[in-house]
Amino acid sequence: MTEKVFLLPDLGEGLAEAEIVQWRVAVGDTVTVDQTVVEVETAKAVVDVPCPYAGRVVALHGAEGEVRPVGQPLITVAEPVTGRVDGGDPPGHAVYREEERAGSGNVLIGYGTGHGGARRRRRPRLAVATSATELDGAPTVPPAAGTAARESGPPGAAQPLVISPIVRRLARERGVDLASVRGSGPGGVIRRADVEAAAGDVTGVPADGNGTARLTAVPDLPAVPAGHPSSVDPAAAGAQDLVIPLTGIRRSIADKLSRSRREIPEVTIWVDADATALLETRAAINAARPDGQVSVLALLARICLSGLRRYPQLNARVDTEGQRIIQSAGVHLGIAAQTDRGLVVPVLRDAQRLSTTELAAELAATTAAARAGELPPARLTGGTFTLNNYGVFGVDGSTPIINHPEAALLGIGRIVDKPWVVDGQLAVRKVAQLSLTFDHRVCDGGVAGGFLRHVADCVEQPALLIATV
Template structure:
């Protein structure tokens, strides 16, 4: 006997309470197996694929792409076959990527419903009518084909779409861009994306909005206005997803942490030469960020107060044993801070490889929640934006952040003579509750010494 099971949006961990549907991976009528990914969702932490714990035929989907659902809301329903020997329907009970039975997913099969009257036909995202489901449902887990499928909610007939619409969803850089277009009435299919392979970027949607606004002003501008023009509202972008999470964290940091910043200029000429010598020796190329990270972990070993957090409820400073190093990464979805686990145990090659892996995942939007949380100290290389200095906001609940400006040729007194050297500005923003200026200054001075004379690091290797 066939039964219909409802799969709800699972708890994705890290205190997340909602997620936005980015892309459906199955359609109504598809046959799915246990733990097969069925939908890609975006949370405030990352984009993840959600696997279904049931195997059977998809009979309904709930929510269009771009819809935001709370944890526990229905995602889809699946018609399954006879219950297992124990009397319960088989299913892994697992819902997160990387957890499941481990069985290889079967190739997706499309079950085509029998022809029916146009008035009874469901939409691409709706459930088939009861007679169609009865004819379409195949044998599941060896059970005979059901004679009748459970009743499902009828949906209106699908509207006719242009030829381009039948080819699938429009390629968009992120769900935020899709939402921006939807909320402002922009037809994505009328845009020519400026990204790779026609990918539609946020700038493309904003250009279209500006063009529409200009046309509206031209069409409605009076020849001799007698009153002041009404104020027009600007483009509104919801503080959701990654952008919303960043806003919440930075606001909390400013409210709770009494921060202070100190900075110093350092001659990075010898560090750049050391890196060039390393890379000339062959093997994996060592990144500058990896060398700076190695310097940070050595400095934190000397000044562990800065690798801590404050527990205000217990009124205690918690000094942490491991260094989980976060680094700021700018993506199309906003600012994210991936975390390199146990950075204090890694050498320059390992750090280079991990930075590259996490950066690529950040740009692709595939970082997992665990890769975006748990940092104990953050390294912010804002020099990539062409700026010399900054006063970073601490990544709550950490106690400090090291900022690195661009490395540029400047006049510098070297060995008693004026010379052109590669100079960088280093800044440290720290939580004044965990240490005073002497500790912070000692940390920053040690970092600067290692930048100016990399041989100083040999004492800690």
């Protein structure tokens, strides 16, 4: 038997390493060409990695939670003999086609290995349906699809239902047996909050020398009257610091935001806008087209696209090496979305070509896929302008950091009832704060103020959009 060593492939997008989230096979298992053997997390996304070789697994290089560099051994497979000299098949050995024994070539993450004779076997995924503006909610899962994502285990035993690999890793780190956790999500899906609740009252999960997480329970503390600060020192009570490795997407976020603050001279301006008419317009659209529901975020995206058509200076990036400003021909709209893995910004390419209903559908599908960790790295880069709906967190305003190398970001706060003057009379209206953070190198205040005023005017009078679309 010939042993083949499969190296961690080039993941693209400048990614040089990946963390092993979950092995899908074990030593001794038989794998086929293009079968998914491991799930890894990069700084961009969680992806399945298929093996280009067929045979018996003889070694797994790296434990779950370990970071492996690109080009280092990932899995070793022993290829079986295809037949005896007399033409018969050796007992106990499967017969593989010549092209399977030869492998299927270079691996393309998210697209299989390009082998035409065998199909990649992917783990069944649950259908996810959610609103584009509900960035922190649980995914909606049809009960009938529940068995598709249950963890592997002994036959006949009821297995926990888990969607997110982050939930599985969190359970491992906190020593929680998922089989004992009752999922609070639709169809019994185990969510991150369920694992945290099952972990009990803990303040830290420091790792021991072997990298295994252990729990440090907090002893019972004396009751403190409401409204009075606690006089108990947590450190004196035996609690330990929580050490969180800066890896994967958290490290990518830290690097990008730090670079943005170092390189971009950003300015934030803001304005309050009466969104009453915008909400009425949305209600009218959804009443007329029940099969194509439109979210507030989709309408804001449409308004941004209108503003960028009028002020293309903001749909740009600065090339510091070439000492030039590059205005993008198309609007590749980034949508900031909070996930269990951290803040990600999936991109809708050439968003200006989409209708409002198409924008709404694409936004819902994209944010759902981002939360499920199903977007390939290419969908998380290349944006030219970002829209951030931080109002879902219950805040009115923000001064966000630009998503480098973009030049601008529009944010919207929560829409709440406020006193507002309408035609000289005081009235209660639906008001939201809009903020624009922009790179002062690409434009001056006149352009930025003109863009934000155009957005605010369209929010207050959606009919103005007709003149620009």
